Amino acid sequence: MDSSILLALIQDGIVSGAIYALLALALVLVFAVTRTILIPVGEVVSFAALTYANLDNGKPPAVLILLLGLGVAAFLRGAIFSRGRALIQLGVETLIVPGTIAFAATLLAPLQLGVAMNAVIAIAVVAPLCPLLYRLAFAPLAEASVLVLLIAAVGTHLAISGLGLLVFGPEGARGVPFSDAVVQLGPIIFPGQAICVLAATLCVMGGLWAFFRFTLAGAALRATAINRRGARLVGIPTENAGLQAFWLAGLIAAGSGVLIAPLTTVYYDGGFLIGLKGFVAAIVGGLASYPAAALAAILVGIVESFSSFWASAFKEVIVFAGIIPVLLWRSLRHVSVEDEE
Amino acid sequence: MLSRSRITLIAATFVAGFGASLAHADTIKVGITLSATGPAASLGIPERNSVPLFPKKIGNADVQYIVLDDGSDTGRAVANTRKLIDEDNVDLIIGSTVTPASLQMIPVVVEKKVPMIAAAASGAIIAPMDENKRWVFKVPQNDGLMADAITAHMAKAGIKTVGFIGFNDAYGDGWLAEFTRSATAKGITITTAEKYGRADTTVTGQILKIMATKPQAVLVAGSGTPAALPAKTLKERGYTGTMYQTHGVANAEFLKVGGKDVEGTYLPSGPFLVADQLPDSNPIKAVALDYTKQYEVVYGPGTVSTFGAHGMDTARLFGAAAPVALTHGKPGTPEFRAALRDALEGLRGLVVDHGVVNMSPTDHNGFDERARVMVQIVNGAWKLQP
Numbered sequence: 001m002d003s004s005i006l007l008a009l010i011q012d013g014i015v016s017g018a019i020y021a022l023l024a025l026a027l028v029l030v031f032a033v034t035r036t037i038l039i040p041v042g043e044v045v046s047f048a049a050l051t052y053a054n055l056d057n058g059k060p061p062a063v064l065i066l067l068l069g070l071g072v073a074a075f076l077r078g079a080i081f082s083r084g085r086a087l088i089q090l091g092v093e094t095l096i097v098p099g100t101i102a103f104a105a106t107l108l109a110p111l112q113l114g115v116a117m118n119a120v121i122a123i124a125v126v127a128p129l130c131p132l133l134y135r136l137a138f139a140p141l142a143e144a145s146v147l148v149l150l151i152a153a154v155g156t157h158l159a160i161s162g163l164g165l166l167v168f169g170p171e172g173a174r175g176v177p178f179s180d181a182v183v184q185l186g187p188i189i190f191p192g193q194a195i196c197v198l199a200a201t202l203c204v205m206g207g208l209w210a211f212f213r214f215t216l217a218g219a220a221l222r223a224t225a226i227n228r229r230g231a232r233l234v235g236i237p238t239e240n241a242g243l244q245a246f247w248l249a250g251l252i253a254a255g256s257g258v259l260i261a262p263l264t265t266v267y268y269d270g271g272f273l274i275g276l277k278g279f280v281a282a283i284v285g286g287l288a289s290y291p292a293a294a295l296a297a298i299l300v301g302i303v304e305s306f307s308s309f310w311a312s313a314f315k316e317v318i319v320f321a322g323i324i325p326v327l328l329w330r331s332l333r334h335v336s337v338e339d340e341e
Numbered sequence: 342m343l344s345r346s347r348i349t350l351i352a353a354t355f356v357a358g359f360g361a362s363l364a365h366a367d368t369i370k371v372g373i374t375l376s377a378t379g380p381a382a383s384l385g386i387p388e389r390n391s392v393p394l395f396p397k398k399i400g401n402a403d404v405q406y407i408v409l410d411d412g413s414d415t416g417r418a419v420a421n422t423r424k425l426i427d428e429d430n431v432d433l434i435i436g437s438t439v440t441p442a443s444l445q446m447i448p449v450v451v452e453k454k455v456p457m458i459a460a461a462a463s464g465a466i467i468a469p470m471d472e473n474k475r476w477v478f479k480v481p482q483n484d485g486l487m488a489d490a491i492t493a494h495m496a497k498a499g500i501k502t503v504g505f506i507g508f509n510d511a512y513g514d515g516w517l518a519e520f521t522r523s524a525t526a527k528g529i530t531i532t533t534a535e536k537y538g539r540a541d542t543t544v545t546g547q548i549l550k551i552m553a554t555k556p557q558a559v560l561v562a563g564s565g566t567p568a569a570l571p572a573k574t575l576k577e578r579g580y581t582g583t584m585y586q587t588h589g590v591a592n593a594e595f596l597k598v599g600g601k602d603v604e605g606t607y608l609p610s611g612p613f614l615v616a617d618q619l620p621d622s623n624p625i626k627a628v629a630l631d632y633t634k635q636y637e638v639v640y641g642p643g644t645v646s647t648f649g650a651h652g653m654d655t656a657r658l659f660g661a662a663a664p665v666a667l668t669h670g671k672p673g674t675p676e677f678r679a680a681l682r683d684a685l686e687g688l689r690g691l692v693v694d695h696g697v698v699n700m701s702p703t704d705h706n707g708f709d710e711r712a713r714v715m716v717q718i719v720n721g722a723w724k725l726q727p
Contacts, residue, residue, distance in 0.1 A: 005549045008578075012545035019542070170382040174566055174598050182577070191577060263542045265566040265598070270540040308546030312535040313509060 009305045015194045017301020018201035022256045023278025024293040026249035032225035033245035036149045039157040042275025048257025049266035052122035053173035060106040071098035074135040123254040130250025164268035175261030367402040369672040372425030376438035379413030385438040387649030395656040399663045418442035422449045435655045456682040458655040467705040478705045480654040488519040490609035492527045500558045504551035507562030509536040516562035532556045539567045548574040564589030569599035576602045606718045611695035613650045618725040624692045650694035657693045
């Protein structure tokens with residue numbers, strides 16, 4: 001192994017790690033606010049990637065059926081308990097917003113306005129799935145234990161994955177790259193797509209930091225994450241906080257999906273493994289710290305890259321086995337088990 | 342279909358009513374289980390689409406096809422096979438699309454003494470030949486035949502060192518085993534053998550490892566569009582050696598996704614892929630073009646695929662063997678099934694869409710080197726190599 005291989009492996013690891021970092025951020029955010037481990041994040045990634053790749057053919061995205069169906073289901077479920085203004089708000093969020101998005105996407109998709117527009121459409125139609133899932137599956141369980149929420153997340157993952165097969169079919173698809181340009185710096189080659197991935201990741205991280213630091217909504221989310229009951233006592237509507245967290249997670253995951261679409265052939269169930277690696281990073285970060293999760297994600301990417309060089313047959317094993325020493329170390333270091341709430 | 346079988350039934354009752362043993366229209370029932378959904382759907386769908394083109398009458402006998410979907414799932418394939426034999430009393434099983442399902446169907450057909458023609462690729466389905474596999478035949482080419490085509494091409498081009506990268510599943514492992522055997526025989530060295538996953542977003546690590554061993558050529562053993570990823574990375578990293586792929590990529594989608602990254606790549610394939618480029622003297626050409634025409638009349642131009650041709654080939658074997666079997670017994674009887682098995686084993690010089698079949702008691706695939714050609718990707722299209 002010479003230095004150029006070393007640099008190339010590190011660079012490759014950082015690019016994969018950037019995607020895992022985005023998903024780790026989404027997972028940490030959702031867990032901190034709602035105590036839910038968002039396992040369906042992988043499906044959101046696949047669906048966004050497939051939607052982006054399939055927009056090439058100029059047809060309205062197939063996922064719209066899922067979006068509208070989930071919207072109606074979430075409305076019917078919520079309508080039982082809501083009256084008056086809450087019902088109107090529910091109607092707007094579960095019927096009007098998805099309906100408008102679906103209408104706009106149906107109009108815009110056949111026009112073939114280029115990769116940037118396709119990326120926007122893909123994110124716009126897939127990201128709202130996350131908050132709709134929250135309304136349908138997780139909001140009613142907001143006060144339940146972490147274990148119940150985890151079981152709900154696994155159930156949602158299985159259901160959404162099955163619906164994905166129905167909507168997208170078993171065939172994989174690969175998207176058009178944002179840019180074919182290749183930048184060469186000495187011995188290192190930067191493909192255009194890798195630069196897009198890194199730039200997008202940095203933008204999202206910067207944006208999240210600014211959102212939590214400078215906006216009232218961000219402060220409310222942080223407050224809910226730190227102490228749910230306390231936040232409610234000072235007048236923060238915590239259910240809205242959950243909804244916002246799922247919105248952000250949906251946007252981040254759908255964005256990641258669009259970013260990986262040109263890198264590989266994505267199948268309806270392909271995002272699960274990517275989401276799982278983001279989850280490994282989030283665990284290493286203790287499901288609480290954003291910087292730790294992001295750094296851990298980059299580390300996961302680099303470990304993966306080096307193990308694909310040295311022992312490609314055992315690549316996944318090495319990555320997932322890496323979580324065991326971290327868990328051991330954590331359980332030895334924190335003797336007290338975190339209590340519920 | 343329904344009215345036809347109803348007419349047959351009425352006719353049969355009528356004839357039987359006279360107590361005459363006059364020859365009435367027999368019906369051969371063929372049970373088909375294919376993977377029209379699930380991971381192998383892109384293979385199973387064109388196979389299933391070929392069924393309407395299968396022969397509807399053989400000699401004086403009508404043929405009834407019963408098609409079931411096994412979802413690429415072994416359990417369902419086995420259940421389908423049992424149902425077809427027990428409830429529908431079929432004389433022949435065709436299927437399945439994938440190797441694991443086909444392997445598990447063998448004990449069922451052996452127990453019931455019904456012959457089976459598999460549309461799955463692995464040589465393990467029919468080899469090594471034993472008491473059970475006597476009942477099993479297979480239409481796609483053995484991987485070994487394809488691997489030999491690649492190593493022969495390499496030897497001719499003076500390539501001595503090859504880097505290998507394949508799927509981390511049965512397809513990649515099977516190819517690695519066959520390619521290692523074939524390459525060793527030709528004195529070709531495999532510099533390194535790497536694995537990658539169908540859904541991986543990057544193979545840079547594996548490609549750097551391969552390039553560090555400086556092979557003259559690289560063989561990618563993957564199927565469908567994910568096999569384009571190593572080619573793309575090789576081009577990106579400035580690899581200038583020869584690239585080879587396997588016949589698992591022989592579909593139009595791969596050309597679209599691979600684009601200029603796979604330009605110049607060599608791969609082995611059934612002659613069906615380039616049937617229109619075959620010389621007129623090649624008997625396969627007429628058969629393959631006939632199927633292509635029939636298929637595209639029904640499903641539209643450009644829809645035909647090599648997998649659909651495998652589906653058609655199961656029916657060509659059946660169509661050639663059944664007339665012989667009919668002279669030995671009535672459909673639905675054990676004698677007919679045994680005779681059908683013997684007739685399949687006795688097929689000699691039968692031209693099908695993918696080659697020329699010469700069955701023998703030890704070889705239930707029956708293909709020789711006429712069943713594969715080397716193809717190069719030139720200007721985004723398949724080009725037959727001499």
